[in-house]
Amino acid sequence: MNDYKKIITSLNLKSKPIFDIEDHLKYTKDWREQYIGDAIAILKPHDKYEVSKILKFANDNEISIVPQGGNTSLCGGATPLKNSFSIIISTEKMNNIIAIDKESMTITLEPGVILSIIHEQVEKNGLFFPLSLGAKGSCTIGGNLSTNAGGINVLKYGNTRDLCLGLEVVLPNGDIMDLLKILKKDNTGYDLKNIFIGAEGTLGIITAATMKLFPKSKLSITSFVETLSINNAIKLLNLFEQELKNELEAFELMPKVFWEVASNNTKNLSLPFNKMPEMGVLLELTTTSTNDTLVNNEGTTFLHEKLEHLLSKALDEEWIEDAIICKNDLERNKLWEIRENAAENEKKELINSHAKKCLKHDISLPINNIEKFHQETQKMISTKIKNTRTIFFGHLGDGNLHYNIFGNGKGDDGFENQSQNITENIYKIIEKLNGSFSAEHGIGQLKKDNLRFFKDPVAYDLMKNIKNMIDPKNIMNPGKILI
Amino acid sequence: MKILVPVKRVVDYNVKVRVKKDETDVELDNVKMSMNPFDEIAVEEALRLKEKGVASEIIAVSIGLPEVQETIRNALAMGADSGIFVNCTSKLEPLSVAKILTSIGNKIKPDLVIMGKQAIDDDMNATGQMLSAMLNWGQATFASKLEIQDKKIKVGREIDGGIENIEVNLPAIVTTDLRLNEPRYASLPNIMKAKRKPIDEIKVEDLKIDIEPKLEILKVEEPKSREAGIMVKSVDEMIEKLKNEAKVI
Ligand SMILES: Cc1cc2nc3c(=O)[nH]c(=O)nc-3n(C[C@H](O)[C@H](O)[C@H](O)COP(=O)(O)OP(=O)(O)OC[C@H]3O[C@@H](n4cnc5c(N)ncnc54)[C@H](O)[C@@H]3O)c2cc1C
Numbered sequence: 001m002n003d004y005k006k007i008i009t010s011l012n013l014k015s016k017p018i019f020d021i022e023d024h025l026k027y028t029k030d031w032r033e034q035y036i037g038d039a040i041a042i043l044k045p046h047d048k049y050e051v052s053k054i055l056k057f058a059n060d061n062e063i064s065i066v067p068q069g070g071n072t073s074l075c076g077g078a079t080p081l082k083n084s085f086s087i088i089i090s091t092e093k094m095n096n097i098i099a100i101d102k103e104s105m106t107i108t109l110e111p112g113v114i115l116s117i118i119h120e121q122v123e124k125n126g127l128f129f130p131l132s133l134g135a136k137g138s139c140t141i142g143g144n145l146s147t148n149a150g151g152i153n154v155l156k157y158g159n160t161r162d163l164c165l166g167l168e169v170v171l172p173n174g175d176i177m178d179l180l181k182i183l184k185k186d187n188t189g190y191d192l193k194n195i196f197i198g199a200e201g202t203l204g205i206i207t208a209a210t211m212k213l214f215p216k217s218k219l220s221i222t223s224f225v226e227t228l229s230i231n232n233a234i235k236l237l238n239l240f241e242q243e244l245k246n247e248l249e250a251f252e253l254m255p256k257v258f259w260e261v262a263s264n265n266t267k268n269l270s271l272p273f274n275k276m277p278e279m280g281v282l283l284e285l286t287t288t289s290t291n292d293t294l295v296n297n298e299g300t301t302f303l304h305e306k307l308e309h310l311l312s313k314a315l316d317e318e319w320i321e322d323a324i325i326c327k328n329d330l331e332r333n334k335l336w337e338i339r340e341n342a343a344e345n346e347k348k349e350l351i352n353s354h355a356k357k358c359l360k361h362d363i364s365l366p367i368n369n370i371e372k373f374h375q376e377t378q379k380m381i382s383t384k385i386k387n388t389r390t391i392f393f394g395h396l397g398d399g400n401l402h403y404n405i406f407g408n409g410k411g412d413d414g415f416e417n418q419s420q421n422i423t424e425n426i427y428k429i430i431e432k433l434n435g436s437f438s439a440e441h442g443i444g445q446l447k448k449d450n451l452r453f454f455k456d457p458v459a460y461d462l463m464k465n466i467k468n469m470i471d472p473k474n475i476m477n478p479g480k481i482l483i
Numbered sequence: 484m485k486i487l488v489p490v491k492r493v494v495d496y497n498v499k500v501r502v503k504k505d506e507t508d509v510e511l512d513n514v515k516m517s518m519n520p521f522d523e524i525a526v527e528e529a530l531r532l533k534e535k536g537v538a539s540e541i542i543a544v545s546i547g548l549p550e551v552q553e554t555i556r557n558a559l560a561m562g563a564d565s566g567i568f569v570n571c572t573s574k575l576e577p578l579s580v581a582k583i584l585t586s587i588g589n590k591i592k593p594d595l596v597i598m599g600k601q602a603i604d605d606d607m608n609a610t611g612q613m614l615s616a617m618l619n620w621g622q623a624t625f626a627s628k629l630e631i632q633d634k635k636i637k638v639g640r641e642i643d644g645g646i647e648n649i650e651v652n653l654p655a656i657v658t659t660d661l662r663l664n665e666p667r668y669a670s671l672p673n674i675m676k677a678k679r680k681p682i683d684e685i686k687v688e689d690l691k692i693d694i695e696p697k698l699e700i701l702k703v704e705e706p707k708s709r710e711a712g713i714m715v716k717s718v719d720e721m722i723e724k725l726k727n728e729a730k731v732i
Pocket of ligand 1: 141200
């Protein structure tokens with residue numbers, strides 16, 4: 001052990017290695033506090049050459065490497081295994097924006113840049129980077145790429161993969177692979193960059209990326225709508241997709257249970273209506289066209305008018321009960337804050353309600369099967385255990401729901417014993433309805449058994465072969481994704 | 484009881500305001516505009532008085548280019564009954580606005596004017612006070628609590644270190660502070676109803692008042708940007724820096 005300390009120290013990295021276990025907890029515990037792992041050192045390389053040096057050393061000595069960005073993984077993806085001989089590579093010192101190119105509308109940056117810093121810097125240049133999620137103040141672009149993160153703007157702009165034009169990756173043997181191109185078209189053999197996106201650090205370390213940027217919108221309008229059922233919310237979604245496909249940027253489901261959790265854990269929560277909405281939808285339209293921003297004789301912008309028109313139609317058809325349209329960004333930000341605090345509030349709810357455990361599921365389904373899934377699942381759960389609460393919400397526009405089940409919190413309610421059983425049954429229902437048990441948060445260590453069970457066996461084997469070929473000594477984030 | 488609520492269209496609070504290249508003003512092209520937040524609080528307070536049965540009619544007034552009708556519509560969508568749009572293309576300052584509002588006040592004779600204590604674009608905090616002087620009505624500025632009894636209005640004013648309670652005879656001018664209330668959202672049915680509510684247009688020339696600017700803006704510039712903070716390793720180092728670098732102790 002001490003020998004390793006000496007060798008690691010002799011790598012002569014710009015930032016001193018952290019050996020002291022007392023200082024490790026920030027890096028060895030996951031965001032949801034489900035896992036605590038062990039590491040022999042935390043290293044903070046400053047550039048790709050230092051990363052390369054560390055990986056070569058680790059590969060030669062068969063030491064596990066756990067890449068870590070903002071450590072906001074919800075599946076224990078950036079947490080080393082217990083009792084493992086691992087080095088955590090934190091990318092926090094690789095946080096430079098290398099270039100923002102206004103002409104080609106791209107940004108090239110190091111992996112440790114925090115998402116909200118990207119937003120800030122891009123905005124300063126009059127452009128827009130659409131990837132956005134609740135963890136934006138902590139998560140990094142390297143982590144976003146490695147989990148192919150989704151978030152609230154997937155509907156219009158796609159997920160992280162769709163936003164990536166080029167990557168630079170250090171392979172486990174220390175080789176640096178340069179795939180940093182800003183080309184929209186580049187048919188030169190296999191698309192290797194896409195293997196590293198969503199690989200959760202199991203194949204190499206992303207040391208730089210080029211991402212697409214977009215024009216800043218000239219106007220955005222946010223609305224909150226109450227419907228009575230998931231199916232009615234879907235009818236509203238279909239209406240917007242037919243009439244305002246290019247403008248619809250977000251369509252988030254926020255049902256009554258979601259508001260209850262928000263109100264239990266927020267001081268002075270402001271409700272859009274006088275009561276908790278039954279099946280709420282937060283939707284946002286944006287436009288880059290000047291025409292949409294012009295004001296008609298009645299003092300209404302064209303985009304606003306279109307929105308009013310569609311909502312009125314939905315009201316006439318009785319798909320929706322009520323709606324508000326935000327008059328200013330203060331109202332908009334309040335609503336989005338409630339949406340983005342979802343994971344935080346659930347964490348608090350779990351503590352306050354004394355429920356021992358919360359079963360989290362991040363699922364996607366063909367949109368028309370969502371209501372059916374919800375009904376079947378609730379029926380299934382009620383046959384297993386009484387008085388659970390299902391807190392669900394999410395990116396309805398993408399068919400992606402976060403579907404989290406809380407025990408009733410009264411001591412030994414049998415929930416813990418049943419939990420694995422419930423999750424397995426939920427995944428079976430999803431399988432039957434042609435959905436996916438892992439939509440955007442990835443596999444990490446939490447869902448690797450499920451992946452083995454549900455992934456097409458031929459595809460699973462191919463994944464294992466790819467992993468063996470790129471990382472024959474299995475040093476890169478072992479015990480994640482694959483068994 | 485009739486309440487008049489002046490509403491101003493300003494750069495949305497969330498916009499990071501930038502100075503124009505020629506330093507004559509701030510950039511307004513392609514910038515999100517909204518109702519001045521203090522004015523929204525004023526509209527909300529008027530609506531609450533109406534819902535309590537104290538007020539019977541709420542009129543929202545805005546002065547400026549045709550776009551300000553959007554701001555009036557917002558007040559109507561919240562629940563105001565009608566609007567007055569004073570069409571005016573010249574640059575406005577508090578004195579001119581107070582003069583225009585005086586002229587309107589004399590015409591429609593409200594029992595109460597509720598308005599923002601200041602607009603977040605220029606932060607002048609002057610129009611309400613000037614209007615009170617011109618109409619020769621009482622004023623209660625920075626209201627964080629408001630109650631009407633007979634012909635009197637009781638107002639809790641935000642002052643340094645606490646609340647000052649005063650009583651003013653009606654008609655009066657009240658200017659709103661942040662804590663008075665939280666404005667409501669505008670619901671779709673109310674937005675649609677607002678479209679049928681009348682907005683009277685008045686041309687500023689027809690009021691025959693002098694609105695020639697008395698203030699001249701010489702230059703608009705960005706405030707000096709603050710230097711980034713530094714992390715010190717120990718209390719001693721902090722004391723050392725406070726003494727020798729910042730020279731504050
Ligand atoms: C409050 C909250 C809200 C969230 N909302 C969403 C959401 O809406 N949509 C969504 O998709 N996800 C969401 N997530 C989870 C999401 O996956 C992460 O927030 C984010 O993408 C991970 O970034 P990170 O920098 O924290 O990565 P980490 O958690 O540090 O790492 C994630 C994975 O990437 C690997 N990794 C990190 N950096 C590199 C690198 N440079 N090279 C190779 N591998 C690397 C790690 O080993 C790990 O496997 C949320 C999480 C939280 C806490």
